[in-house]
Amino acid sequence: MSIQEQDSAGAPARASLLNDPKARGLFYQATLIIALVAFGWFIVSNTVENLERQNIASGFGFLQNTAGFGIIQALVDYTETSSYGQAILVGFFNTLLVAVIGIFLATIIGFVVGIARLSNNWVISRLAYCYVELIRNVPLLLQIFFWYFAVLRAVPGKRDKWSFLFDTFHLNIAGLRGPQPIFEEGSGIIGWALVLAIVLAFAVARWSRKRQEATGQQFPVFLTGLGLIIGLPLIAYLIAGMPMHFNYPEFVETGPMLRRGFTLGSGFNLIPEFLALTLALSIYTAAFIAEIVRAGIQAVSHGQSEAAHALGLRNGPTLRLVIIPQAMRVIIPPLTSQYLNLTKNSSLAVAIAFPDLVSVGGTVLNQTGQAIEIIGIWMFVYLTLSLLTSAFMNWYNQRMALVER
């Protein structure tokens, strides 16, 4: 005490400014800012100079210019006379399409394989193990090449086909062809019936949960929901007088050789680039998801399932009510990053010329030389997608997280 009083009474024993953590902190941060600003100024001034010398006008004005190249798969209207902006939009939608379908397939395959790895059956668990190790340890680009060049190039040529699933789907070098549903007038009612069915299914689930909490009586929610979602649109379809038919692919097998093959516009066609990319992406990501699922399920302690069995729950409810909800907490965070990885990896499309954002952007870049703008668009789009996905998954994760005191 006395020492302190002495100190405060006399001249304060201040440490030198050099040793004051606050002053040092300010100094370091100021240095960093100055260094960053200087570096940024160096880059910007160089870039401006370089662009001037190369006569490239910076800015996004070029997006209005006519693109003049075709795109093999476009979800929105696009012709060769459309603008660069529209071309990039087409690429963006293709990226989204691949990402959504890839995530969907990868989740299904990943969960199946992950659960198979934990199977008591030795053959099944070994098979799942081999799948995971083989797929995880081979580069994704190699797998895309394999599917595109080795598998989808080895199928029959344009004038021939392989048919499967009772002759409804056909595969040849032009891609996968199948029946396309055509909705006629009055088919809107089917869509509305589907929406109504989904709303009803949710209502039933809510009601049955309330009733079970109050009275303990159970209700077959899943079967009712399934019945509603399949049944209502079916009834609507019949009532409206079946306003839908399928546009089956037409295949000309006779006549002059050049006329043989699929008639243009009959059925839907998935181009081989899309097939190869989606297959490779979902198979590759599924191997990682399988490991996440396995780790998540193993993270739930054995006592949980034993306690559930002791309470008299059977295997199904144990899994559904006890194991999976707890495993999901462990699974979701790494699953998010896998979804993000898949979205980012879809940019490998450029290697097989599937027109995704990077591929189309690359074409535009080559034609216009607007490197900074194009790369800026790429980075902006992928960063936005990443941030949106992680924001959504964080929200979901918070809902699933353990509520602690």
Next chain:
Amino acid sequence: MANADIFQIRTEEAPKLAAPISTSGVIGWMRQNLFSSIGNTVLTVIGILIAYSLIMPFIQFAIIDAVWTGDDRTACLAVEGAGHAGACWAYVIDYLPQFIYGRYPTEEIYRVNIVYALFVLLLVPLLMPSAPYKGINALLFLVVFPIISYFLLTGLEFGDTVVLPIVETARWGGLLVTLVIAVTGIVASLPLGIALALGRRSNMPIIKMVSVIFIEFWRGVPLITVLFMSSVMLPLFLPEGVTFDKLLRVLIGVTLFSAAYMAEVVRGGLQAIPKGQYEGAMALGLRFWQMMGLIILPQALKLVIPGIVNTFIGLFKDTTLVLIVGMFDLLGQIQSSFSDPNWSTPTQGHTGYLFAAIVFFIFCFGMSRYSIFMENKLHTGHKR
């Protein structure tokens, strides 16, 4: 006396009976693991069918029908004419030097071999936990080896005196480029990643913010766009007349990219260190860098060795992407060899991809096994 008739006392051990045949040995194991129920039996049969239908064609293609020797495509085509299409390994054997060294001048290939040998000689003891002199070894591998290999691979010339003729990086290719990118990427990204991880956990708001933005930016964009950026945009950033080698540009992009991932791995390790360690170090009067260098980082880095290896595996696989910006890594070299009419057969592509897959698998699987081995070794204290 009468009691003696009732009690029976056994004076010697009963003979040991073998366990019932249905619960032990191969049959018991099969009963338990393969045929415990009807559903299980069905699964087993389906599983065996799937395995058979995948493995048999593979063995047929890669071994039974394969062609091992030959000088050009006729060797592989002849067998194909007989109705079998097998792997054309003769093509891979013919192209092997290109796959390993790229178009490196033949008379200079010994330099690449020295680098490969040094790499193995320094890496193996570094990976063996029981090998001594870890500090010197790490110093040699992380500092001396890169400098030596830089001069060995690119060449050394003082004015007119040629010690080692210069080999342009455009002539590098195959496994050489793959390894150069992967190893440089990981060695250079480690210090940068540690700095970023420390920055992210710093109390200074601006340093923290800069680190977070840097990390999240690189983690949010695909590597392809980073590679495009380093090959197209980087020249724009530099003053007139200053140009970088293409390989160097790619290396810069890869390093920045993997540094962000490395930073997150290291941050995980830093967070796992109990607060008492920081407080203890501070109570001893250690300064920040002393605290980090002597107390925190040795523990944190040891914890994240598996994570670092995993990052390395990811980077190793991602090196294949450089073929998109026109460099020839292993996959790029194989891809470009397909245009050779001398070896053009219908199975050439399959063989090439299979070879690439085997090489990558051996590297990556080996590394992941090593990471599991280290994990088990390091976690002995925490396991129950």
